[in-house]
Amino acid sequence: MSELPIYTPSLLQRFFYPMTNVIQNYAWGSASSFNQLFGIENASGEPQAEIWMGAHPNGCSMVNTGAEQTKLSHLINQDLSLFLSEKVAQRFGELPYLFKVLAADKALSIQVHPNKRQAEHGYELEQKQGIPLSAGHRNYKDPNHKPELVYALTDYTAMNGFRPVDEILRHFHQLDIPELRQLVNELNADQSSQGLASFFAGLLSLEGESKEMALTLLLLKAELSGDGVYALILELSRQYPNDVGLFAPLLLNVITLSPGQAMFLDAETPHAYIKGTGLEIMANSDNVLRAGLTPKHMDVKELIACTKFATKPHESLLLEPVQKDNISEYPIPVEDFRFAILQRSARRKVTTQGAEILLPLDEAMTLTHPCGETCVIDKGQSVFIPAYTKDYLIDCAGRVARAYS
Numbered sequence: 001m002s003e004l005p006i007y008t009p010s011l012l013q014r015f016f017y018p019m020t021n022v023i024q025n026y027a028w029g030s031a032s033s034f035n036q037l038f039g040i041e042n043a044s045g046e047p048q049a050e051i052w053m054g055a056h057p058n059g060c061s062m063v064n065t066g067a068e069q070t071k072l073s074h075l076i077n078q079d080l081s082l083f084l085s086e087k088v089a090q091r092f093g094e095l096p097y098l099f100k101v102l103a104a105d106k107a108l109s110i111q112v113h114p115n116k117r118q119a120e121h122g123y124e125l126e127q128k129q130g131i132p133l134s135a136g137h138r139n140y141k142d143p144n145h146k147p148e149l150v151y152a153l154t155d156y157t158a159m160n161g162f163r164p165v166d167e168i169l170r171h172f173h174q175l176d177i178p179e180l181r182q183l184v185n186e187l188n189a190d191q192s193s194q195g196l197a198s199f200f201a202g203l204l205s206l207e208g209e210s211k212e213m214a215l216t217l218l219l220l221k222a223e224l225s226g227d228g229v230y231a232l233i234l235e236l237s238r239q240y241p242n243d244v245g246l247f248a249p250l251l252l253n254v255i256t257l258s259p260g261q262a263m264f265l266d267a268e269t270p271h272a273y274i275k276g277t278g279l280e281i282m283a284n285s286d287n288v289l290r291a292g293l294t295p296k297h298m299d300v301k302e303l304i305a306c307t308k309f310a311t312k313p314h315e316s317l318l319l320e321p322v323q324k325d326n327i328s329e330y331p332i333p334v335e336d337f338r339f340a341i342l343q344r345s346a347r348r349k350v351t352t353q354g355a356e357i358l359l360p361l362d363e364a365m366t367l368t369h370p371c372g373e374t375c376v377i378d379k380g381q382s383v384f385i386p387a388y389t390k391d392y393l394i395d396c397a398g399r400v401a402r403a404y405s
């Protein structure tokens with residue numbers, strides 16, 4: 001049994017809990033972005049990759065209860081229904097989302113997240129096989145899906161979904177790499193999702209001399225051409241030399257979001273974050289199947305089983321918000337979380353449905369509860385608001401990001 005702080009009624013008298021968040025220093029992070037955007041100190045000059053806002057065990061936020069600092073998970077566990085709402089407590093039994101600021105200086109691995117059914121099945125199987133959760137070859141860390149939304153704070157380059165097959169074929173015909181000729185001919189003959197699956201699996205399974213030769217010829221072409229998608233491949237080759245993921249920009253859509261644009265990352269869809277700073281909100285899961293640009297374990301068979309081989313038209317990648325009263329609300333096809341950007345709020349009345357996290361992006365924000373409690377949160381800092389807070393007012397001259405359920 002973990003030690004919980006003693007339940008005191010005074011904890012529940014707060015409506016706003018300022019948060020202190022964990023910063024993850026992953027190697028691909030930016031040493032300057034959080035400082036530039038939010039004035040967050042980084043005296044040691046370490047890469048700062050992600051700010052985690054939530055109750056995830058690998059980086060739980062601390063909250064100020066007025067009397068003390070305590071883990072957000074401890075606070076919520078005192079009374080799930082009170083803090084999360086009856087409905088969310090019953091359905092999820094925990095804060096169902098993790099909210100992040102993410103700053104990539106280097107590309108993250110290409111990845112696919114399983115859907116809910118695949119995650120449940122895969123998790124159960126690996127549990128039965130007795131594979132430890134911490135094992136490098138373990139695919140499923142939990143039985144949950146991991147849909148994601150990303151909202152750009154700076155220019156934000158990513159890969160998302162397969163290009164149309166004729167585009168893929170055009171790229172590989174131009175390359176004309178002898179080691180890939182058979183794969184390309186087969187895709188040419190069978191352009192169905194089955195054909196695309198075989199092609200993708202064939203590329204990722206390249207090994208030894210043929211992999212080395214294919215990559216050498218790819219980089220030769222990239223140096224000769226040097227623009228567009230090939231400039232990206234060259235940049236990635238400096239970060240991940242000798243990695244089959246270097247072919248990915250020829251197969252996957254490459255997109256650069258402008259600040260304020262957003263994109264949804266569907267389950268079963270290959271994607272990678274390449275460079276930039278953005279907000280990310282996701283379901284509470286850590287299930288990742290990797291597909292290149294990584295020194296980590298890659299289970300190609302499981303990856304192929306969890307990938308939907310459907311092409312995604314480039315013009316369908318942006319997620320358009322529904323605009324109303326200076327609120328941009330993003331339509332999310334899952335129930336784990338909702339996300340909105342509130343522009344310029346003057347005594348804006350908000351009503352909680354479940355637990356929410358607010359993050360002012362441009363200016364400090366003032367919150368007021370009808371009972372008189374007020375709270376000022378600087379830009380780049382966040383606040384946890386329980387379901388029982390119900391109605392409150394927001395004043396902020398800039399944008400406020402709202403993660404809620």
Ligand SMILES: [Zn+2]
Nearest residue numbers: 111113148265
């Ligand atoms: Zn992802």
